[in-house]
Amino acid sequence: MPRKPDPPEIKPYRDFGDALKSGAPAETVNDLFCRLVEVAYDFLSQAEKSPLTSQVPDKEYFQFKATIGTTKKKTRAVNKALWMEDPAECLAVVKAILTLRQTPIEASRLNSGIYSAVISFLGVIDLLKTGDQKTPGTFFEYVIRHILECFFGITAVTKVPVLNMDQKADLPTDLIYDLGPKKPKFHVPVKTSTRERIIQVWAHQRVLDGVYGTGRFLGIPMILTETKTDQTKGEVTEICLPLQWNLYQMHIAQLWSIGYLDVPQKYVELANQFPIIPVTTMGDFLGPEGPVRKWLEIAEE
Amino acid sequence: MPRKPDPPEIKPYRDFGDALKSGAPAETVNDLFCRLVEVAYDFLSQAEKSPLTSQVPDKEYFQFKATIGTTKKKTRAVNKALWMEDPAECLAVVKAILTLRQTPIEASRLNSGIYSAVISFLGVIDLLKTGDQKTPGTFFEYVIRHILECFFGITAVTKVPVLNMDQKADLPTDLIYDLGPKKPKFHVPVKTSTRERIIQVWAHQRVLDGVYGTGRFLGIPMILTETKTDQTKGEVTEICLPLQWNLYQMHIAQLWSIGYLDVPQKYVELANQFPIIPVTTMGDFLGPEGPVRKWLEIAEE
Numbered sequence: 001m002p003r004k005p006d007p008p009e010i011k012p013y014r015d016f017g018d019a020l021k022s023g024a025p026a027e028t029v030n031d032l033f034c035r036l037v038e039v040a041y042d043f044l045s046q047a048e049k050s051p052l053t054s055q056v057p058d059k060e061y062f063q064f065k066a067t068i069g070t071t072k073k074k075t076r077a078v079n080k081a082l083w084m085e086d087p088a089e090c091l092a093v094v095k096a097i098l099t100l101r102q103t104p105i106e107a108s109r110l111n112s113g114i115y116s117a118v119i120s121f122l123g124v125i126d127l128l129k130t131g132d133q134k135t136p137g138t139f140f141e142y143v144i145r146h147i148l149e150c151f152f153g154i155t156a157v158t159k160v161p162v163l164n165m166d167q168k169a170d171l172p173t174d175l176i177y178d179l180g181p182k183k184p185k186f187h188v189p190v191k192t193s194t195r196e197r198i199i200q201v202w203a204h205q206r207v208l209d210g211v212y213g214t215g216r217f218l219g220i221p222m223i224l225t226e227t228k229t230d231q232t233k234g235e236v237t238e239i240c241l242p243l244q245w246n247l248y249q250m251h252i253a254q255l256w257s258i259g260y261l262d263v264p265q266k267y268v269e270l271a272n273q274f275p276i277i278p279v280t281t282m283g284d285f286l287g288p289e290g291p292v293r294k295w296l297e298i299a300e301e
Numbered sequence: 302m303p304r305k306p307d308p309p310e311i312k313p314y315r316d317f318g319d320a321l322k323s324g325a326p327a328e329t330v331n332d333l334f335c336r337l338v339e340v341a342y343d344f345l346s347q348a349e350k351s352p353l354t355s356q357v358p359d360k361e362y363f364q365f366k367a368t369i370g371t372t373k374k375k376t377r378a379v380n381k382a383l384w385m386e387d388p389a390e391c392l393a394v395v396k397a398i399l400t401l402r403q404t405p406i407e408a409s410r411l412n413s414g415i416y417s418a419v420i421s422f423l424g425v426i427d428l429l430k431t432g433d434q435k436t437p438g439t440f441f442e443y444v445i446r447h448i449l450e451c452f453f454g455i456t457a458v459t460k461v462p463v464l465n466m467d468q469k470a471d472l473p474t475d476l477i478y479d480l481g482p483k484k485p486k487f488h489v490p491v492k493t494s495t496r497e498r499i500i501q502v503w504a505h506q507r508v509l510d511g512v513y514g515t516g517r518f519l520g521i522p523m524i525l526t527e528t529k530t531d532q533t534k535g536e537v538t539e540i541c542l543p544l545q546w547n548l549y550q551m552h553i554a555q556l557w558s559i560g561y562l563d564v565p566q567k568y569v570e571l572a573n574q575f576p577i578i579p580v581t582t583m584g585d586f587l588g589p590e591g592p593v594r595k596w597l598e599i600a601e602e
Contacts, residue, residue: 200501243463
């Protein structure tokens, strides 16, 4: 069955993904990412902003609404404090991704900028597509992959060789950034939200620890949000399972740091109580004082 | 938003599930299960059977097709060798579930009977519901829960207490059958198919091993099939990841036995090569020579 032609707002996403996957220069990929964000903001500027009832303490959410053809459509919840109204402000952050490693951006601005870029296009998908569960996840993975490829200056791989005595084979993995011998190897699962599926992340870390030895791969999952929107009630909740996280960190494997764009407060608290699970915003993680920057400096000495 | 009223073929499913969850006597639950199967077979008798192209060696598949209202609908793939044409044959097996422990049924007949009972109602869902991903999984879990409650003679629980020094809390789990002090405790994840999500099963086993000690809980996942049907091409494939299974069994935790209704040959082979992962049909598992029966006899001495 031939695929239905994409609406014009979706095409920049294909261009961005194709360039990234084909190994185009980071500058080219970043230009296409900027273009995608421009088109998304432009499209959303025609939609109506409508407040949502937030059941999440200290967080406010809204959503975009628009009539597409004859159908009334609504986007997922958007965090009011993180959303940059001005596309120019968001685009300035996206442009700076190219030099993020050399020229750090203040953590909260970096985090808001990436959040706004991501959520703008997810809003477009929510309004223009119905029941598409694949594109949001793929797009978010593209974004994280692009940012980290710029940051680390190397290309991600998605499999590692496994030597199990009888046969040599490849294990498919999430994004892996291998900085080279005696340097960190980052294991980066990417999820738009996790719920009970988060256990997979710890389990994959366990397999890498088992195959290569503990401490070789630093697990740094990158997650968008844990909000859930009841579109009928217009209500936003946040689904957190801190007890399970404790058990996974104690009994399955140790993750090095967990980065969120819209970070749940209940998980931030896990960073300050034993057994420690370091949870931060993605902006803090990649920002001027971020743990990954310090580690890279040590590795480069 | 009030739920749309169920078609009459779906009501027996609600009755069966409600009875099971409310702790009704096994006889009552089993009568409702029989009723559900009768209605499902009756409904499918009006549908057309249509062969599928099987890409799975030595297995043939077909599907049911029917026009519901003005929409042409198709079911998932049905394994020809496992499907019992005659509802009376299937119902005889379902009725015998009540006394399965005392009066074993020959393994392949037991397996075909359970398969046919399950797939008959899943066929009804496929034809009458659109995009319902929840009911098939819930129904299959009801069936396994009912069969094992009859077999073990106890009720399943779905949480275990976790003592982690600072606080006492409950961990939500898959079905757990605790036969009592110094006897096996069975940990039963139930899935209609697994793909890469199977890693969750090993990870949950790892947490139970970590919290309670290795060997306390015997992990026995129960899975329907690993087939995937391309409805456009009319083609059935089977998705197996034996290399990953090896790594999970070596590095995450040890599962005790994995039971399938439509067992993939590639997984059966894992039972005969090191590192051993015992994979059988559900019929073999619960049949006259099944490992669980032997274990129970030892436990009861």
